[in-house]
Amino acid sequence: MGQEIxxxxxxxxxxLKPLLLKLTSRFQKKSVLSSLKKTGITVLSIxxxxxxxxxxSKALYNKEASFKIEKALTERGQxxxxxxxxxxxxxxxxxxxxxxxxxxxxxSSLQSLIADHKVITADKAAFSAKMADVNAKLIAxxxxxxxxxxxxxxxxxxxxxxxxxxxxxxxxxxxAVPIGIIIGLSPSLRSAFNWFIQVFKPVSPVVWYLLVFMxxxxxxxxxxTDNAFVISFISVGLCxxxxxxxxxxxxxxxxxKDYINVAKVLKLGTFQKVFKVILPSSLPLxxxxxxxxxxxxxxxxxxxxxxxxxQGLGLFVWEEFQNGANxxxxxxxxxxxxxxxxxxxxxxxxxxxxxxxxxxxxxxx
Amino acid sequence: MxxxxxxxxxxxxxxxxxxxEVLSNINLSIEEGxxxxxxxxxxxxxxxxxxxxxxxLRPTSGEVLFKGKRVVDTSHERGVIFQxxxxxxxxxxxxxxxxxxxxxxxxxDKSFLKKRVSEYVDMVGLTPAINKRPKELSGGMRQRVAVAxxxxxxxxxxxxxxxxxxxxxxxxxxxxxxxxNIWSQDKRTALLITNxxxxxxxxxxxxxxxxxxxxxxxxxEFKIEIDRxxxxxxxxxxxxxxxxxxxxxxxxxxxxxxxxxxSSEEFKLPxxxxxxxxx
Ligand SMILES: Nc1ncnc2c1ncn2[C@@H]1O[C@H](COP(=O)(O)OP(=O)(O)OP(=O)(O)O)[C@@H](O)[C@H]1O
Ligand SMILES: [Mg+2]
Numbered sequence: 156m157g158q159e160i161x162x163x164x165x166x167x168x169x170x171l172k173p174l175l176l177k178l179t180s181r182f183q184k185k186s187v188l189s190s191l192k193k194t195g196i197t198v199l200s201i202x203x204x205x206x207x208x209x210x211x212s213k214a215l216y217n218k219e220a221s222f223k224i225e226k227a228l229t230e231r232g233q234x235x236x237x238x239x240x241x242x243x244x245x246x247x248x249x250x251x252x253x254x255x256x257x258x259x260x261x262x263s264s265l266q267s268l269i270a271d272h273k274v275i276t277a278d279k280a281a282f283s284a285k286m287a288d289v290n291a292k293l294i295a296x297x298x299x300x301x302x303x304x305x306x307x308x309x310x311x312x313x314x315x316x317x318x319x320x321x322x323x324x325x326x327x328x329x330x331a332v333p334i335g336i337i338i339g340l341s342p343s344l345r346s347a348f349n350w351f352i353q354v355f356k357p358v359s360p361v362v363w364y365l366l367v368f369m370x371x372x373x374x375x376x377x378x379x380t381d382n383a384f385v386i387s388f389i390s391v392g393l394c395x396x397x398x399x400x401x402x403x404x405x406x407x408x409x410x411x412k413d414y415i416n417v418a419k420v421l422k423l424g425t426f427q428k429v430f431k432v433i434l435p436s437s438l439p440l441x442x443x444x445x446x447x448x449x450x451x452x453x454x455x456x457x458x459x460x461x462x463x464x465x466q467g468l469g470l471f472v473w474e475e476f477q478n479g480a481n482x483x484x485x486x487x488x489x490x491x492x493x494x495x496x497x498x499x500x501x502x503x504x505x506x507x508x509x510x511x512x513x514x515x516x517x518x519x520x
Numbered sequence: 521m522x523x524x525x526x527x528x529x530x531x532x533x534x535x536x537x538x539x540x541e542v543l544s545n546i547n548l549s550i551e552e553g554x555x556x557x558x559x560x561x562x563x564x565x566x567x568x569x570x571x572x573x574x575x576x577l578r579p580t581s582g583e584v585l586f587k588g589k590r591v592v593d594t595s596h597e598r599g600v601i602f603q604x605x606x607x608x609x610x611x612x613x614x615x616x617x618x619x620x621x622x623x624x625x626x627x628x629d630k631s632f633l634k635k636r637v638s639e640y641v642d643m644v645g646l647t648p649a650i651n652k653r654p655k656e657l658s659g660g661m662r663q664r665v666a667v668a669x670x671x672x673x674x675x676x677x678x679x680x681x682x683x684x685x686x687x688x689x690x691x692x693x694x695x696x697x698x699x700x701n702i703w704s705q706d707k708r709t710a711l712l713i714t715n716x717x718x719x720x721x722x723x724x725x726x727x728x729x730x731x732x733x734x735x736x737x738x739x740x741e742f743k744i745e746i747d748r749x750x751x752x753x754x755x756x757x758x759x760x761x762x763x764x765x766x767x768x769x770x771x772x773x774x775x776x777x778x779x780x781x782x783s784s785e786e787f788k789l790p791x792x793x794x795x796x797x798x799x
Contacts, residue, residue, distance in 0.1 A: 413606040416576055419594045421623045421673075431619065435610040 205258050212257040219252030248481045256485040261492075264485035272308035279303050307466050313493060316456060316467035319384065320501075323391030323452050324445075331396040331448070332441065335403025339437070340429070345404060356397040360455035364390040364462045387456075387463040394459070395452035402444025406437025442509040449505050453498045468494055521588050522549035523709055524573065524677065529582035531568055542568050544735035546582070548728070553707040555700075557720035558738075559772065560730030566713045567603055569730070570681045573711065574600045586677075596624055599675025601683040603713075605662040607654040607669075614650040617641055617669050624673035640672035641665075643698055645691075659686040667695060671702055677709040678702075684719070693752065696723055704748070717768050721761060722750055727768060731775050739775065742768050 220243050228236035242250040256264070282303045283290075290300040307315070338344045367390045375382050410433050418428045460469025472490050475483040529546040532539050542565040550556050560566050571577040572584055575594040584591040586598065594600075607616050617637045625633060641650050644664035654662055663686050670678065678699070684692045700723060703710045714720050720727045721744055729739035746760055755761050 413602070413604060414608060416602070417606045417608065419576060420574065420600045421620050422594060422596060423619075423623060427623075432608065435608070438610075 209258050212255045215254040216252055216257070219254045223250070223252060251481060253479070253484065256482075256488055260482070260485045261488045264482050265489045267482070268309040268486065268489060272310045275306060275308040275311075278305060309471070309489075312467055312471050313497070315384070315465065316460065316469070316494075317497065319388045319391060319460065319465060319467055320449070320452050320456055322384075322388035323395060323456075324449050326389060326392030327396030327399055327448050327452065328445065330392070331399035331444070332403050335400045335441070335444075336407050336429070336434070339404040339407025340433070342408070345408065348404075352397065352401065356401070358394075360390065360394045360458045361462065363394045363455075364459050366390075367393065368463070383463045383465040387459045387465040387467070390459045390463070391452045391456055394455045395448045398447035398451065399441065399444035402440045402447075403437065406440030406444075407433055410436045439509070439513045442505070442512055446502065446505040446509060449501055450498060453494070453501060457494065522585075523552040523554070523587060524548075524550040524711075525585040526572070527583050527585070529572060529579045529584060531565070531572060531577065532580045541735050542733055543572075544737050546738055548738060550709060550711065552709055554726070555703060555710045555712070555724045557712040557714055557724035557727045558730055559714055559717055559720055559727060559768070560736070561732045561772075561776065562715070564730050564733045565736045566730060567681055570600070570603075570679055570711075570713055574598050574679050596673060597676045599670040599673050599678050601666050601670040601678070601680040603681040603683075603685070605654070605666045607662055607665055609654050612651050612653055613641060613646055613657070613665050614638075616654075616665055617672055620669045621672050636672055640668040643671075644668045644695065660688065660691060663687060664691070664695065667699070671699075675708075677711070679711045681713045682715065683712070685715070692719075699723070700749075717765060717772070720744075721746075721765055721768075722752060722755065727764075729768070729772060729775070739771065742771075 223243070224236050224239050227239040239250065243252065282305075286301055293300055334348075338348045364386070367386050371382055371386050371389065375385075414432050414436055418432045423431065456467065457469035457472060459465075460467040461473045464470060468490050472487055475486045475490070526546050526548040529543060530541065531543040532541045534540055546569065548556075558566060558569070568577065572579055573586075573591070575591045575598070578592070586595075608619070611619065614637055617640060618633060621633050621636050621640075625636070638647070638650070641647055644667055646661060646664055646668070649657060649661060654665070657665070663683065667683055670680075680699070683699075684695055687695065696719065699710070702708065712720065712723060717727070724744060727742045727744065729742075730736050731739055742764055744760075744764055746755070746758060
């Protein structure tokens with residue numbers, strides 16, 4: 156379902172249209188037979204995966220169930236054990252074994268999350284309709300309008316995560332690409348920055364979060380607005396930008412000598428040389444870096460959202476785990492798949508963009 | 521004073537133990553309006569020589585003078601056709617040429633520049649490919665783009681590093697004529713690096729062999745005393761042509777032979793005598 160949502164979003168935004176067109180035309184070119192075969196293999200492997208998962212979760216379920224019955228028997232005697240067995244068999248939610256959920260459970264969790272989203276959306280609409288008059292009056296008086304502060308739905312949570320990743324990615328791009336270009340152009344700056352990059356590159360997302368938290372907290376002193384989003388996207392950006400920084404610097408510093416000779420013989424000015432020769436020739440490497448940055452951003456997001464208490468997937472997973480409700484485990488697995496699928500789609504998106512800018516079509520991976 | 525002059529030029533690559541002297545004591549002088557060809561074996565240092573003249577490289581010792589001034593940088597006065605085309609792969613044929621033309625004529629308006637681009641692209645017969653990128657072109661087509669780019673800048677001196685190597689005989693002939701045409705207009709000066717003696721004789725006033733490296737030096741020059749415009753088909757029957765051609769080829773074969781024999785000298789086998797293991 157997560158997949159469907161993302162695709163719908165893509166169709167709405169016009170900048171994706173050329174990419175989608177390109178994708179479809181590429182598919183058409185391929186022979187139908189080989190693509191059918193490929194799809195067949197994919198479907199088969201998915202079915203195999205689901206089957207193994209189903210069997211695995213069933214085995215775990217049985218183990219957990221017999222453990223529970225055993226425990227009741229040793230602690231409270233035969234009658235309690237029988238009661239426990241009946242309770243588990245009846246499907247009563249209070250005594251279900253707490254273990255890896257089966258594919259079917261995950262599927263129903265997904266549906267309940269979507270149903271929940273519909274309820275909350277309706278709720279929100281009702282709330283804003285009810286408050287329309289009051290809010291109009293409040294605004295007329297120059298006061299803040301009353302906004303809906305109820306629970307966020309799963310879809311809202313996913314959207315928050317995507318927003319955080321994109322904001323972080325943009326921040327990484329705005330910091331890493333210009334700095335990468337500058338240090339790529341100057342060998343002395345490169346050696347000056349080298350220790351800095353080497354030291355900060357391996358720093359873990361948790362530490363980045365703490366660093367950003369220390370700074371943002373001070374900057375926002377006395378401000379009541381929720382800065383969890385700001386903290387998390389800055390942390391994501393800082394954590395993920397290193398691949399782009401290193402790749403940009405490398406691309407810019409290792410431009411083919413022939414192109415530099417051309418620039419010299421044509422006597423291009425510095426601006427022309429940078430923008431017409433050096434940058435185009437390092438674009439493929441820069442985009443490889445950006446692609447890594449985006450996937451790292453999406454990967455560290457979960458940990459950072461959890462720490463920052465930002466209303467995204469990270470916090471969702473953590474809260475479900477703490478919550479320990481009957482379908483919590485299934486919801487965590489739903490979140491896992493949504494994270495994986497969105498990560499995959501983001502990577503595809505970057506790959507398409509990367510192929511689009513690469514002048515050396517056969518070299519792009 | 522010569523138009524272009526190389527005085528006791530040495531060029532070494534590398535440092536310390538890895539140092540190799542590629543060019544050794546090169547002396548060359550070219551008069552304004554002259555067409556000089558340099559023929560040499562592969563790896564002898566022809567491209568190095570070209571880069572010393574166009575200003576991409578500086579000599580280790582000695583000096584390169586252009587119109588009496590020491591060459592310290594590249595200049596629009598000296599146009600270069602690179603051996604490996606060196607087209608920018610992200611630009612189309614037209615854009616590659618346009619970039620050069622805009623640098624050569626910074627004050628002209630866009631319509632002038634565009635006209636000049638299409639004129640030179642047409643000259644090398646690439647109008648149908650003007651919007652293609654280098655990747656989509658054959659080696660010969662790329663070489664023609666490189667020719668168009670260099671000539672469209674209208675340089676005073678044209679330096680060509682094996683510019684027609686990858687072309688078939690017919691295209692090669694056409695481009696030779698185009699280059700000669702442009703050279704003879706406004707009395708330009710030209711330096712052609714080639715490995716084709718016939719091409720040198722057809723185009724140049726003088727042919728100078730570059731001996732095989734390392735420590736390559738220039739050999740004795742051969743003057744081509746054939747009236748211009750030269751007729752390619754008639755050339756084969758020209759006595760002067762035959763004589764010069766034979767002389768140059770003989771010379772090149774001689775230095776090729778001596779290179780072979782001198783190199784085999786270095787691998788003398790050590791004296792070994794069988795040892796007896798029987799007591
Ligand atoms: N940048 C460099 N650093 C070190 N050695 C170099 C460098 N450039 C060229 N050489 C060496 O100098 C010698 C001459 O090279 P050069 O490219 O000038 O030869 P060439 O005559 O143009 O050969 P070809 O006919 O194959 O084009 C070669 O042995 C080469 O290995
Ligand atoms: Mg060469």
